[in-house]
Amino acid sequence: MTVVVREVRPEDEARWHKLWADYLAFYGVSLAPDITEATWRRVFDPASTIFMRVAEVDGEVRGFALCLTHEGTWIRELECYLEDLFVDESARGQGVGRALLDDLVSLCKTKGWARLYWHTEEGNATARKLYDSYIESDGLIRYRIKF
Numbered sequence: 001m002t003v004v005v006r007e008v009r010p011e012d013e014a015r016w017h018k019l020w021a022d023y024l025a026f027y028g029v030s031l032a033p034d035i036t037e038a039t040w041r042r043v044f045d046p047a048s049t050i051f052m053r054v055a056e057v058d059g060e061v062r063g064f065a066l067c068l069t070h071e072g073t074w075i076r077e078l079e080c081y082l083e084d085l086f087v088d089e090s091a092r093g094q095g096v097g098r099a100l101l102d103d104l105v106s107l108c109k110t111k112g113w114a115r116l117y118w119h120t121e122e123g124n125a126t127a128r129k130l131y132d133s134y135i136e137s138d139g140l141i142r143y144r145i146k147f
């Protein structure tokens with residue numbers, strides 16, 4: 001099994017839509033289609049800070065990481081927020097998620113970004129086992145008001 005992580009390409013659209021739908025289903029979320037379309041468009045828009053890395057397993061896209069960079073008040077350089085990480089159910093447990101995270105760590109170092117961070121649900125034991133192998137949680141709790 002060969003895992004290759006790379007920048008997303010326009011020809012990945014159909015495959016990504018399927019993975020995105022499975023990701024939303026995993027969270028039990030239904031998003032308005034225009035939001036999904038806007039997310040897809042923004043990863044190719046140079047004015048947007050959103051970007052996507054995809055993992056190909058034996059030539060087929062089986063996972064993705066959607067991220068964005070932003071400024072911070074405690075840092076000089078940008079930092080990178082990993083918003084969405086997903087691996088196709090049939091490809092899990094084979095190092096694809098780790099390959100996507102390793103790729104982001106390298107990318108941050110190459111670009112000179114100050115930090116990489118992400119959130120997960122407290123009860124997402126599978127994801128947390130992977131994340132705990134990189135760094136301990138910083139213990140922050142999120143507050144979010146939706147408008």
Ligand SMILES: CC(C)(COP(=O)(O)OP(=O)(O)OC[C@H]1O[C@@H](n2cnc3c(N)ncnc32)[C@H](O)[C@@H]1OP(=O)(O)O)[C@@H](O)C(=O)NCCC(=O)NCCS
Nearest residue numbers: 085086087092093094095096097098119120126127129130
């Ligand atoms: C979390 C997720 C991305 C991990 O992807 P993955 O490709 O299965 O992960 P990997 O194969 O790289 O596993 C890495 C580590 O995670 C742990 N892990 C993976 N699958 C596991 C499982 N089924 N049970 C227990 N631990 C598991 C192992 O500790 C593994 O460590 P190892 O590399 O030493 O073997 C994937 O399970 C997923 O997409 N889940 C649904 C969406 C989700 O939860 N996204 C994260 C939201 S924050």
